[in-house]
């Protein structure tokens with residue numbers, strides 16, 4: 604019997620959680636890892652280049668969502684594209700592969716969960732079966748899951764780079780649901796910040812979705828998420844509400 608069946612009035616008994624920008628302060632993780640990696644390569648004032656990096660990174664991950672790139676392609680390519688834009692002097696040589704390695708290591712070791720996120724996950728885990736479904740690199744996401752204390756609460760962790768699939772492809776949702784014992788789709792909720800991967804993917808997989816949108820001001824194209832929350836604290840209410 605699933606945990607959910609023990610609780611009367613539970614709307615969703617299986618919850619799939621996104622990691623980046625949903626549970627984890629990924630901006631902080633990126634900023635710290637970026638400063639460390641560039642600093643180690645002797646590049647002064649790394650913060651100056653962060654925005655350029657972020658726009659390259661966003662574009663490449665959009666390519667992953669579109670099925671045009673593999674997650675592992677992003678790892679080095681974001682730095683192969685960045686290095687020529689750093690304005691380095693001819694005497695400065697920076698190896699994009701080395702930079703990519705250091706950065707990936709930093710992403711795994713830097714950055715915290717949003718305040719209260721672990722408490723929400725732990726409370727959810729008392730009622731529901733939880734899965735972590737993330738588009739990311741294997742070593743980075745594994746290091747984070749271990750370090751951030753999420754492991755005891757989740758029954759499956761599916762990382763796009765490990766399975767050769769990425770959200771919003773419904774196949775990655777099918778894969779994690781299989782690992783979670785094929786729950787009835789009506790009892791499954793996908794929670795995440797990204798309309799293009801989490802909400803679109805959940806919709807295509809035929810499950811309910813909850814858009815985490817902390818500003819409260821964003822608009823979603825139709826068909827839109829089933830639920831939306833501006834704070835993770837609201838999630839337990841969404842999951843347990845029978846309305």
Ligand SMILES: [Mg+2]
Nearest residue numbers: 621623624796
């Ligand atoms: Mg996310």
